[in-house]
Amino acid sequence: MVLKGSSFAAGVWANAAVLVDKPQDWTSFDVCGKLRGALKVKKVGHAGTLDPMATGLLIICTGQGTKQIDDFVAMExxxxxxxxxxxxxxxxxxxxxxxxxxxxxxxxxxxxxxxxxxxxxxxxxxxxxxxxxxxxxxxxxxxxxxxxxxxxxxxxxxxxxxxxxxxxxxxxxxxxxxxxxxxxxxxxxxxxxxxxxxxxxxxxxxxxxxxGEHSVADAWSVLDLVAAAQAARQS
The missing domain is CATH 3.30.2350.10 (Pseudouridine synthase)
Structure with missing residues (x-):
C-alpha cells in the first residue's frame, strides 16, 4: 500500500510504502531512522538515496513493504x-x-x-x-x-x-x-x-x-508524518 498525504491507521506500517519530502541537510538514512523510531517498526528502508543537499521525494518502505524497494528503485x-x-x-x-x-x-x-x-x-x-x-x-x-x-x-x-x-x-x-x-x-x-x-x-x-507515477506533491513532510503516526497510535 502506497500512503500519500492523508490520514491512516497505525496498523498499516506492517506493510506500507510512504511518500516523504526529504528536508535539506538530512541524509536518507536520517529520515529512515526518524521514522523507525516514530512508527515503532523494525524494518524501514528507502527506495533511492538523496544526497544531504537535495530535497524531494523519498519512498520509505516499512515492514513487508520493504520487499517493494527494488521495484521503486527501477522506476524513472x-x-x-x-x-x-x-x-x-x-x-x-x-x-x-x-x-x-x-x-x-x-x-x-x-x-x-x-x-x-x-x-x-x-x-x-x-x-x-x-x-x-x-x-x-x-x-x-x-x-x-x-x-x-x-x-x-x-x-x-x-x-x-x-x-x-x-x-x-x-x-x-x-x-x-x-x-x-x-x-x-x-x-x-x-x-x-x-x-x-x-x-x-x-x-x-x-x-x-x-x-514513476509518484509525485512529491503527494508527499508528507517528516514532521507531519511523525505527528500523524503518533496520533494514530494514541487513538
Whole structure:
C-alpha cells in the first residue's frame, strides 16, 4: 500500500510504502531512522538515496513493504535544480569548497543547448568520488575525504529529457529539469555539462520531483508524518 498525504491507521506500517519530502541537510538514512523510531517498526528502508543537499521525494518502505524497494528503485526519476557555471567542487555540488574557477561569461544559451544534446539518451556516466559506491570494499566518499582519487568504471544510464533555462538575473546560474533512469548522478551530469561547454559547473540546488507515477506533491513532510503516526497510535 502506497500512503500519500492523508490520514491512516497505525496498523498499516506492517506493510506500507510512504511518500516523504526529504528536508535539506538530512541524509536518507536520517529520515529512515526518524521514522523507525516514530512508527515503532523494525524494518524501514528507502527506495533511492538523496544526497544531504537535495530535497524531494523519498519512498520509505516499512515492514513487508520493504520487499517493494527494488521495484521503486527501477522506476524513472524526475528532478529539478540549479547548476552554477564556472565553478568546480570536489563533490560536484555545494557541499564542498570551490576548488577551481574558470571563465563562463562567454557561454551562450545556444552553447548550452548544443552541449546538452550529447547527454540525452543512453550514455556512460562516471560516478563522482563523493558517492556511496564501494570499490575494493570501501565507500568512495571515504577515499575522497582523504583526498584520494580512485579509478571508477563508467556506468550506463539513460537521460530521457534534459531542459535548461538560464537565470534571468544571474546568468551564471542555469535551472534544469531532468528525467532519467535509475543510477543517474545528477551531480555528474552538471559537472560533465560544465566541461562540455569549456568551463566548469556544480549543483547549487536539487529536488526530486517524482519516482514513476509518484509525485512529491503527494508527499508528507517528516514532521507531519511523525505527528500523524503518533496520533494514530494514541487513538
Amino acid at each position: 526519476k524526475a528532478y529539478s535544480g540549479t547548476l552554477r557555471l564556472g565553478q568546480a567542487t570536489p563533490s560536484y555540488d555545494a557541499m564542498s569548497e570551490i576548488e577551481e574557477e574558470l571563465p563562463w561569461e562567454d557561454i551562450t544559451d545556444e552553447d548550452l543547448e548544443a552541449a546538452k544534446e550529447a547527454f540525452v539518451g543512453d550514455i556512460l556516466q562516471q560516478p563522482p568520488m563523493f558517492s556511496a559506491i564501494k570499490i575494493k570494499g570501501e565507500r568512495l566518499y571515504k577515499a575522497a575525504r582523504r583526498g584520494e582519487v580512485v579509478e571508477r568504471q563508467s556506468r550506463p544510464v539513460t537521460i530521457h529529457s534534459f531542459e535548461l533555462q538560464r537565470d534571468e538575473s544571474n546568468r551564471q546560474d542555469v535551472h534544469f529539469k531532468v528525467t532519467c533512469s535509475k543510477g543517474t548522478y545528477i551531480r555528474s551530469l552538471a559537472h560533465d555539462l560544465g566541461k562540455a561547454v569549456g568551463s566548469a559547473a556544480h549543483l547549487t540546488a536539487l529536488r526530486r520531483e517524482s519516482i
